[in-house]
Amino acid sequence: MSTGGTAVARALVDNGVSSVFALLGNQTVSTAEGLHERGVDVVSARHEYNAAVMADTYGRLTGKPGVALTVAGPGATNALTGVAQAYTAASPMVCVSAVLEEDAPTEALHGVDDPQFLETAFEPATKWSTQVHTPERIPVAINRGFEIATSGRPGPVFIGVEDAVLMNDVDISDGAFDWDRQTTIGPDPDGVADALAPLSETNRRALYVGKGVSRAFAWDGVIEIAESLGCPVICPRHYPDSFPNDHELFAGTVGMSDHPAAVTALEGADAVLSIGVRPSSHEATVLGDRAGTDTAFVYLHAGSKEYAQTPTAAVVGGRLDESIDTARRVFEQETRGTAGDYLDAVHRRNERVDRDTAAYLADVKDQTPIHPLLVMARLREVAPDDVIVTGDAGAAGGAWPNDVFEYRTPNTFQHSRLYDSMGFPVPAGNAAKLVDPDRAVVNLIGDGGFLMCNMELATAVATDTDAVTVVMNDAKYGMIWNYQRASGHSEVATDIPAVNIAAMAEAFGVRGIRVEEPDDVKSALESALAAEEHVVVDIVTDPAAEYVSRKIW
Template identity: 30%
Template sequence: TSLERAAAVIRKADRPVVLAGAGVIRSGASDELRRFAEGLGIPVAHTLMGKGSMPWTSPMSLLTIGVLPGDYDLAGFNESDLVICVGFDFVEYDPRSWNPRGDRRIVHVDSLPAEISVHYVPEVEVTGEIAESLRLLRERIGKPRESAWAQRTRGQILKRLQSDVDARAEDRLKPQRIMWELRDILTPDDLLISDVGAHKLWLGRFFRTIKPNTVVISNGLSAMGIALPGGIAAKLADPDRRVVTVSGDGGFLMSVHELETAKREKTATVNLVLRDGGLGSIRWKQMARFGRTEGTEFGNPDLVALAAAFGIRGLRVERPSDLNSVVTEALESTGPIVVDVPVDYGDNPFLAPGT
């Protein structure tokens, strides 16, 4: 059977790694994925849309992969000899990025058959309910493997992230610092919704996720402006849950009119707006490719005053040391609130692999 063949391939691999996608969360298979990984000593890297499928605190967690096309080396994929794709969709992380030669051995575990391409040809497909497939595979593989490689890789990832946060200047609000501190401010059950822009890449890498269904990131089509209306919808669906949205100023202004909806519907969301006066991601990519920018800068209204014009309270972070206290104050609000957070995207080039 496909289960027996998949189990045999995984047993023979020296350094298998799991690539977990959004399907793990949507199918409710996160707990079984953790048992599979920790029980067998197989590390897990998750996509941006798969954040929360594996808690970052697990010794088998390699955190997020797919922030940029070539960052598979950060999660040890360059050293692995087998990729076990679980609940994974092409739109989450193009296989051309992590399997450019098309020669990686792949086991596909999903509720749907694999979508085949030159860069994604599974050796074995296990099609069925994801959690049950993982349980049956775990039973058939049986013996856990020695996990020194996984521990070393995880240690390198955490060291790199922590050193990047620690090295940020105290007088500038860097996105690494913002995303790292947000994890310390929010509870494991709070819902974080990300808009699309440069901040999404930093959030994907530096916001450490503990539980499934606690981070929503628009990827694939990557629709700018999703965070504010998405936060309203989330609060209407689950009024007792704290909801925080993170937008760039570009994405926020694309749907700022929805502040009227938030006011009218009394949806108590905290809307963080990372303000840099431009389209940070596009600016960075234009500089990298052309050495100049075009059409990426714009002026902002006073975001606190703009919120007030909608009858909504606004707060502003003035210094890095204010972030914790201002966001904590915002979370106590009984209505929607806008938090203006100036951000310095000067480190965007360092997101690229090898920098």
């Protein structure tokens, strides 16, 4: 005999789990014990939201579901924000939580009046949400959850297991753990080829490449398609790393702020091939708004049938990697080149932005407080091409790395958007380092966001991971403060008391570097990247610095 928690551990291991992110309670200790006995690394977070962020990041970087483990009630609801974030990021994830018994009394410990409230709460933010109240359903639910999380458009699932089942001895037959995996059927190659006809019928075409390409790990095929067509490539604003930014065909991003070259490419295109973007999504709406009224849109995406936000020539769902491979083979025979005047117009816009950004940097590189553009420029100079950058809501981890950082390797910008919760980078960076210890990881965050997740420095120490956390410390909730000023609102509740974040890091046993002079930025970043320990670089920055997208674009 063994506990239900041990059965959960066995089912997770059967699904290939090697790491679980958790904040334990009485209800989950037997699960953690079962995982530990089976060689699984149980990583203790300091908040359940952070455990969910780590599971989300693990899923983005590996393609395998990251697993978060929580107790019932506040443990699960604390994780809900991270789960919703994984949903918008199309990240495979399994959140396993204790839940109360079906006939629990009102106001029970970790409960509200409805014992099913966690299943209901997670349902809109997951691909599947369920509660398990009998031992025999444990392996079935977990096996099904892993399959759902990774099929079609990836995403999170929630599996609640009754606390009494987790904590007490249960008798589950070995046969209950067997599972016949479903075979995912790819799209019909002839159907994909027919759908691509609008791209072959014009010499003014563009690609719109979204996060689905990263989730399918299929960027090499997309690069080949772009090069066969010789056409500009645009990415959604929040996923600029879906295509190499240093490629000559990259034309920037659209959404919230639009790169001029990207707008030129979309406005001048007769046909746009959208790859890895949900046709029903906000990102599809942005595409339709920026392109011409007569543009033919063709979507290749990983999900099932969806109603598109734009008038479409064709929508192809199913396995995205197979659709991309078919498209690659179709277009490698392409003989029609992209129109020279169209490409030249896109390139001229790119060159103008590059010149103006360089001039802007020259104007501000010596100012104090330090200008964020200088931080971004120096980071790009010293970081390796495949550096993983984690970003946050707000200016420091969102607007600045979206505007000007050059992502030379796909799937290297892991951030909280579009759900846009604060406090994402430090736990995300911890997970990234656990996935790939030899790779450079830089967490970009403001002081406001850092004060929401600084407790995960303790996790960095416990796991001996050596990411670099760069804090743009401007004593403000800077993005909102600037909005207040620009829109004529009172400057209320956006000041942050001055905090020496480098000293705070030292209190966690983490090396802290305080940077107040612009000439010290590069050496501080170089030193932090070279260290074999987690380093916090606390940079005193200008809260009033104007974004490149507003000043230049």
